[in-house]
Amino acid sequence: MITEQNAPRAGTSLARRIVFTALDTVDMVDTEVPSTPGPQDVVVETSHVGICGSDIAALAGRDPWFTPPLTTGHEVTGRVGSIGRDVTGLKPGDPVLLNPLVTCGACERCQRGTVNQCEAAAVRGYRIPGAAATRIAVSSGELHRLPPSLDLASATLAEPLAAAWRAATRWDELDRVAVIGAGSIGLLVLAALRHRGAGDVVVVEPDATKRDLALARGAGSAIPPGEPPTAARFTAVFDCVSSEHTLRWASAATLGGGAVVAVGVPDGPRAVELPRMQRFEIALLGSGLYTPSDVDTAIALIAEGVVDVRPLISGLYPLNRAAEAYQNARDPQTVKTLIEMIGPE
Ligand SMILES: [Zn+2]
Ligand SMILES: [Zn+2]
Structure with missing residues (x-):
């Protein structure tokens, strides 16, 4: 509930994000997101977040580099909310997948296109805060537009694919x-x-x-x-x-x-x-991560029905049961657990 104490500052709105506050502890934290994105930025109304084995490892303290506190989330889909004035190729309502790999763009590997080999790269949810939030502001270059026919739950699996x-x-x-x-x-x-x-x-x-x-x-x-x-x-x-x-x-x-x-x-x-x-x-x-062209291929494989990812979705949890979702994801029989960040589409 928004009270006077936690009301967002002017020009921002509140989003709820999923944070690993301590080992084996999943919490919700309210955070401010700018209502008007920067010139090249996009505000995305998130629909689904996938839970990955590496998220579970970090939550359990089994990751050698990343330990809580962490804002998690690197498998994220949603719809464009608002766009910055210089953004082209995206409009409000467009379904999108986040590419969580943030690269330097300047090194020789980035220049030649194998951006997954950029040694300055960071993945959202690990070296930089993740995107498991009801609303996120990201650079337009981090988003892949999805075919409108593709359901957003399935599209979330384009990241691991x-x-x-x-x-x-x-x-x-x-x-x-x-x-x-x-x-x-x-x-x-x-x-x-x-x-x-x-x-x-x-x-x-x-x-x-x-x-x-x-x-x-x-x-x-x-x-x-x-x-x-x-x-x-x-x-x-x-x-x-x-x-x-x-x-x-x-x-x-x-x-x-x-x-x-x-x-x-x-x-x-x-x-x-x-x-x-x-x-x-x-x-x-x-083999580590992917290039934007691998992401586009993955989206096409799912959208064209070549890869049916729906049988891999073993659990779909609403945001208010996120802690339970991470618990479910630890079950060895679970393949992919998704968290629904908004009401049904
Ligand atoms: Zn993953
Ligand atoms: Zn680079």
Whole structure:
């Protein structure tokens, strides 16, 4: 309730944001957002925020760099509210997806277009405040316009799909591939690999429900994790976990001349099977975040129905139950939990 004490200052309005105030503590904090955005800025009325494994890691104190207090939120969709006077290409009411990767724009990597390799980059929700708020003011360049036919809940998954698409495009020899981990990223990597024409995709995942989801989404087989295989058989392994065990499994399972693609975010250094990788010319490739063109591809894949993300949405919570939403997201059977920031569309 807005009282005289907490009424917003002139020229601003109040927005409610989700803040990790302490370890394992999710709170709501009211914050002022300018009513009239800066010349290049846009005020977005947020509709959905997705919860990601890296959010849960930060909330639980398992992220080596980012610990609470943090304003969270990097998977965010909404509608344009008001626009600054110099903004072109967007108008009030347009559905948009936030690109949470804020880059310097000036370095050699930014200049050549691989902005995800910018070492000065920051991701909203980590090095800079996140966008899990009912209303946000951002630069127009941080927004991707969405096709009007696309529902905003599904569109929120274009952010993780962009990362998955990036990973799937890191290697071209995709005759026989494995994906380790069938959480949201693993399942989206599976979808991206299938779209890229990957032949037989084997998914490695401990949870039986997620293995079934992988099979339903085109995996040739889905197996529980075990000891590294004695014979290599994959031209590429996409490791969406990046633990020491999974990387060892991946390098043992990759054929000479193939690649291990590290997609999962490791919480520290990892030992790899370098003797095997050296002798048989196995590449170890990183895949981190995405470029704006990966985001556009992800939006198109969802909008055109190539990737159906709806089966991945395991929970949709209203904002006033956000704490419960983060609790749900920690359940190993959960794939993607969304928070609805406004009433039903
Ligand atoms: Zn994410
Ligand atoms: Zn840069």
